[in-house]
Amino acid sequence: MPWRALAVAPVAFLGVFFVYPLVAVMAQSLTDPAGGLDVSGFVKIVTSAxxxxxxxxxxxxxxxxxxxxxxxxxxxxxxxxxxxxxxxxxxxxxxxxxxxxxxxxxxxxxxxxxxxxxxxxxxxxxxxxxxxxxxxxxxxxxxxxxxxxxxxxxxxxxxxxxxxxxxxxxxxxxxxxxxxxxxxxxxxxxxxxxxxxxxxxxxxxxxxxxxxxxxxxxxxxxxxxxxxxxxxxxxxxxxxxxxxxxxxxxxxxxxxxxxxxxxxxxxxxxxxxxxxxxxxxxxxxxxxxxxxxxxxxxxxxxxxxxxxxxxxxxxxTAGGLENFARLAQNPRGSILFVPPLAAVGNSLVFASITTALAVGLGLITAALVNARRWRWLDALFMLPLATSAVTLGFGYLIAMGNPPLNLRSSAVLIPLAHTLVALPFVVRAVLPALQLIPNNVTDAARALGEGPAGVWRRVRLPIIGRAVAVGASFSFTVSLGEFGASLFIARPDTPTIPIVIFRLLGQPGASNYGQALAMSVILLIVCGAAFAIIERLRISVAGVF
CATH class of the missing domain: 1.10.3720.10 (MetI-like)
Structure with a gap:
């Protein structure tokens, strides 16, 4: 299997959407607009009580x-x-x-x-x-x-x-x-x-x-x-x-x-x-x-x-079930550019894209880590878990506003950011299942004439299918609930559910509060359903969370 070619996609993704934004944050903190050294930000922090x-x-x-x-x-x-x-x-x-x-x-x-x-x-x-x-x-x-x-x-x-x-x-x-x-x-x-x-x-x-x-x-x-x-x-x-x-x-x-x-x-x-x-x-x-x-x-x-x-x-709360009905409305003077219910559609689309990207990249990463020569990738792809979503969102705000990656005004940046957060969960779900496959099983498949693609399609994927489903459920749930990075990069016309809840909670009035609670209940139900899938599937997958 061309391992080097296979490693390009996840490593490139991590480099562009993790390392590059962090480097941009570092540059912003240490340089002035002319490119010279500037530590005024650190000086202000150190000297300020x-x-x-x-x-x-x-x-x-x-x-x-x-x-x-x-x-x-x-x-x-x-x-x-x-x-x-x-x-x-x-x-x-x-x-x-x-x-x-x-x-x-x-x-x-x-x-x-x-x-x-x-x-x-x-x-x-x-x-x-x-x-x-x-x-x-x-x-x-x-x-x-x-x-x-x-x-x-x-x-x-x-x-x-x-x-x-x-x-x-x-x-x-x-x-x-x-x-x-x-x-x-x-x-x-x-x-x-x-x-x-x-x-x-x-x-x-x-x-x-x-x-x-x-x-x-x-x-x-x-x-x-x-x-x-x-x-x-x-x-x-x-x-x-x-x-x-x-x-x-x-x-x-x-x-x-x-x-x-x-x-x-x-x-x-x-x-x-x-x-x-x-x-x-x-x-x-x-x-x-x-x-x-x-x-x-x-x-x-x-x-x-x-x-x-x-x-x-x-x-x-005042309105009761009407709070759920009002989610489809966007009255004049509302703080939102779209009806709150539109955020549900946005979040579901973003979560679906995130799941597809995270599962695809996670499978490749887990396969590479499972190969002994690429175990260093395991630690590398855990790094996003040690970086806060707010820091990542701020990095995107700085790094993604100019060519060649002028994505700051594009809604596509949201699922890309969510994928970065969800990717480690997929790797941790799939990798233990891959490591439990005995070598003699794959060796027997090769002896029967299966090539690398056939071994994956006919042997490995059926065995790790439940673990992949666990990783997909985690990815979907993580994307639905991601708040920190989305608050920096979400456009007013494509808000996610957490952002709408946050904005509604910050406004006075029983109607806004009731709608915020209604949105929270919807998100609770969806995340609860995804969690039920995780719990049902993880039982037979050793080592998963």
């Missing part, structure tokens, strides 16, 4: 979000590893759903639940005859932190459960036989044993919350600004491109460093201890039953309540 405080806030809120997420997920991991109970698989699937939801849907859900006019406050005001909301969480850091825990809960839960389930129970049994109590068992056996998984999950959650954009922008308001939000403001509101570029460059450096740390930790948790794996059992004592019940109830409340509140508020 505001930017230092922004960096510090971004760091400590990410650390606090990580700590809270681990604290919430660890008890759930104990229950999932040690106990069997009805609905266990369903609850694990439910825990993973928030991770594939768009940030604007999560933000809208928590606003519908805990906002000043949200479901909880409305119920308390009606029950006790109050004139104002008793729970004031709107535009607070507390609401942002709760949303971060909701979003990243599954990351910690799945990594700890997967690692712990493969550990031998003999170590704990030996500790008990030596007289270790519950406290000593946790501090001297379990926590040291789980430290690699907890550390890797913590670094991953820190990366996600450090680069949090939509949740902070919508729920935090102007008072709270992470680096992501500040890059957006500097580029699109203040138009200080050198500062925006300098902030982007700082964030890229920090995130690549965190990705290296995560890669090292990830290698540690892929080597399980030898021995018989842990076996879950039914809770035997009343304390175990009560503890498991409390954890499951709290977990269910965290995961279900915000989404249920979103649906209820969409159906009961």
């Amino acid at each position: 505001y930017y230092r405080e922004t960096l510090w806030f971004t760091t400590w809120q990410a650390a606090l979000s990580t700590l809270l997420t681990v604290a919430a997920a660890l008890p759930a991991a104990v229950v999932f590893v040690r106990f069997r109970f009805p609905g266990k698989s369903l609850l694990m699937a439910l825990a993973t759903l928030p991770f594939v939801l768009p940030t604007v849907v999560v933000a809208a859900a928590f606003d519908a639940l805990l906002g000043n006019s949200g479901l909880l406050n409305s119920g308390l005001m009606a029950a006790f005859g109050l004139d104002s909301a008793p729970i004031q969480l709107e535009r607070t850091l507390t609401l942002v932190l709760i949303a971060h825990v909701f979003y990243n809960f599954a990351v910690v839960l799945r990594m700890i459960v997967s690692y712990w389930s493969n550990q031998s129970p003999q170590v704990e049994e030996a500790a008990r036989s030596l007289g270790a109590g519950s406290w000593q068992l946790w501090t001297r056996v379990r926590l040291p044993m789980l430290a690699p998984a907890i550390s890797a999950a913590s670094v991953l959650v820190f990366i996600f919350t450090f680069t949090s954009f939509g949740v902070v922008l919508i729920l935090g308001g102007p008072r709270y600004a992470t680096l992501e939000v500040e890059i957006y403001r500097q580029a699109l509101s203040i138009f200080d491109l050198p500062v925006a570029a300098a902030l982007s460059l700082i964030q890229i450096g920090l995130m690549f460093g965190m990705l290296l740390v995560y890669s090292r930790l990830q290698r540690r948790i892929t080597v399980p201890m030898r021995g018989e794996a842990s076996v879950s059992r039914l809770p035997h004592s009343w304390r175990a039953k009560l503890g498991a019940l409390v954890v499951v109830a709290a977990m269910t409340a965290l995961l279900v309540t915000p989404l249920a509140a979103l649906v209820v508020r969409a159906l009961t």
